[in-house]
Amino acid sequence: MKNILVTGGMGFIGSNFIRFILDLNQDFNIINVDKLTYAGNPENLKEFTDKFSNCYRFYKNDICDFDSIDKIVKKENIEYIINFAAESHVDRSINNSTTFCNTNFMGTQSLLNAAKINGIRKFLQISTDEVYGSLDFEDPPFTEQTPLAPNSPYSASKASADLLVNAYYKTFGLPVNITRCSNNYGLYQFPEKFIPLMITNALNNKKLPVYGKGINIRDWIYVEDHCKAILEVLLNGRIGETYNIGGDSEIANIDLVKIILKHLNKPESLITFVKDRPGHDLRYAINHDKITRELNWKPNIKFENGLEITIQWYKHNENWLNNVISKEYLKYYEHQYKNR
Numbered sequence: 001m002k003n004i005l006v007t008g009g010m011g012f013i014g015s016n017f018i019r020f021i022l023d024l025n026q027d028f029n030i031i032n033v034d035k036l037t038y039a040g041n042p043e044n045l046k047e048f049t050d051k052f053s054n055c056y057r058f059y060k061n062d063i064c065d066f067d068s069i070d071k072i073v074k075k076e077n078i079e080y081i082i083n084f085a086a087e088s089h090v091d092r093s094i095n096n097s098t099t100f101c102n103t104n105f106m107g108t109q110s111l112l113n114a115a116k117i118n119g120i121r122k123f124l125q126i127s128t129d130e131v132y133g134s135l136d137f138e139d140p141p142f143t144e145q146t147p148l149a150p151n152s153p154y155s156a157s158k159a160s161a162d163l164l165v166n167a168y169y170k171t172f173g174l175p176v177n178i179t180r181c182s183n184n185y186g187l188y189q190f191p192e193k194f195i196p197l198m199i200t201n202a203l204n205n206k207k208l209p210v211y212g213k214g215i216n217i218r219d220w221i222y223v224e225d226h227c228k229a230i231l232e233v234l235l236n237g238r239i240g241e242t243y244n245i246g247g248d249s250e251i252a253n254i255d256l257v258k259i260i261l262k263h264l265n266k267p268e269s270l271i272t273f274v275k276d277r278p279g280h281d282l283r284y285a286i287n288h289d290k291i292t293r294e295l296n297w298k299p300n301i302k303f304e305n306g307l308e309i310t311i312q313w314y315k316h317n318e319n320w321l322n323n324v325i326s327k328e329y330l331k332y333y334e335h336q337y338k339n340r
Ligand SMILES: NC(=O)c1ccc[n+]([C@@H]2O[C@H](COP(=O)([O-])OP(=O)(O)OC[C@H]3O[C@@H](n4cnc5c(N)ncnc54)[C@H](O)[C@@H]3O)[C@@H](O)[C@H]2O)c1
Pocket: 007, 008, 009, 010, 011, 012, 013, 014, 033, 034, 035, 036, 037, 038, 039, 040, 041, 061, 062, 063, 064, 083, 084, 085, 086, 087, 088, 089, 103, 107, 126, 127, 128, 129, 158, 180, 181, 182, 183, 184, 185, 190
């Protein structure tokens, strides 16, 4: 059995990863540590927890709390750590960056220390392409050599963590990898993020807020493709290396919103342009040649298919959605857009 500590496993990508890896029915024992912030939702793994009770355990803990992390690593004989836990929403980091610096930087430091002291086999940091900053329309995609140039407090906190992970590799010889992925979409994503926000607002005939003129371009990857890449890097990535992960699906926000409206048979008059996000990155695009060449990974799910699966899921999982929405997201968003 491989004992893997997954942090942030009640969030969007973490819960998809746990589902994916345990469904493989291989020798994986998953220990999920999550603080259960507004973004951590135990319902994401609800029916699944019983199914895999022999190889899955959950601890409600903050990754910044070194003592409890150290205890869990010892008690569970952890060999691998995958750090998904983060404050992940750019807009929130613009309003208040404190928890971003705490969790994304200090939390990573606490995990690195636990990894170092306990001699684990690999520490995998889940980072983001946003650490590279912004591209112009005609620029080539980010490679692993692109200098770090983060623009938001969120991406700056993630870039700082990446630097620390590399420092632990260089200074202490800690076996690490970093993955930097483009924008994920798929099931169980908190509906403050772009695609589920647009889907849920359209389903409820509410306005679809689009920043600026909607010309910003993102590269989208279906979350399961990301999960497959993470497992490849965990098991076969060269120690000390960073791997870019991308979906080969660049699209402008406004075009994406129009596609979603078309899928749902809703009018474009629902679109409302709102004041642009400060420091809004114009374009992200990823060159994933390295992981394709070294680990034989490439994205499999075509954007049209992944989007269709995602839209159908949100349509048919009203209970999940209503539970999430009833918490605090509506309050937060209504306040946000009123003030722009
Ligand atoms: N969503 C994307 O498009 C995307 C793209 C590239 C990289 N990433 C990275 O992937 C990771 C996961 O992103 P996501 O979209 O699933 O985020 P998410 O916000 O959906 O989930 C984050 C999870 O971390 C938990 N968490 C937050 N602070 C914690 C703390 N101090 N201790 C323990 N748990 C804590 C939350 O409760 C939540 O379950 C993040 O590191 C993010 O930077 C995300």
